[in-house]
Structures are given as C-alpha cells and as structure tokens.
Amino acid sequence: MIVRIMGEGQVKVADSHFAELGKLDDELLAEMESGDEVGFRRTLGALLEAVRRLGEPLPDDALEPSELILPAEEASLDEVKEMLSDDGLIPG
Secondary structure (H helix, E strand, O other), X not given: OEEEEOOOEEEEOOHHHHHHHHHHHXXXXXXXXXXXXXXXXXXXXXXXXXXXXXXXXXXXXXXXXXXXXXXXXXXXXXXXXXHOEOOEOOOO
C-alpha cells in the first residue's frame, strides 16, 4: 500500500505491517477522543516513525496514487480530527 505522509512524501508499506499500524491508530483515536494532547503527540510520532521504519520510501519524482494519507508530525489535534474517518486514520 502506498502511504503519503503530508509534507514528507510517499512510502510503500507491505500489507503485513498494517496490524501493527492499526494498533497505533486505535491508540491515537482514543487519545483524540479523550483530548489527551500529550498522548496524541506521542502516538502520532510513533505511528509516523513506524511507517518510516517499516516502509520503503518512494523516489521524490514518483507520483503514485496514495491509498492512505497521514498528517505531518506537527499537525494539531484539530487538524487530525478533520482527517479522521470512523475507523481512525487507517481504515479497518
């Protein structure tokens, strides 16, 4: 799956990693719903780091359709709330 991190670029992540990413997404959603700004910052950073670690960056000149778009690390809680679906940032 091609994942875009806003402001950074695209990363190709194998489907086998989405269980791990989904757990972080669930934590992030719970922290957002409770207004836990500190937890939100920590978990958003962990989610983005996991995508970077588990994925393979695409070249800057590659323009693949992104199947998933994640916010930049400095995104505010309100900005991320606007991006959410009922499932969080990562569907499923």
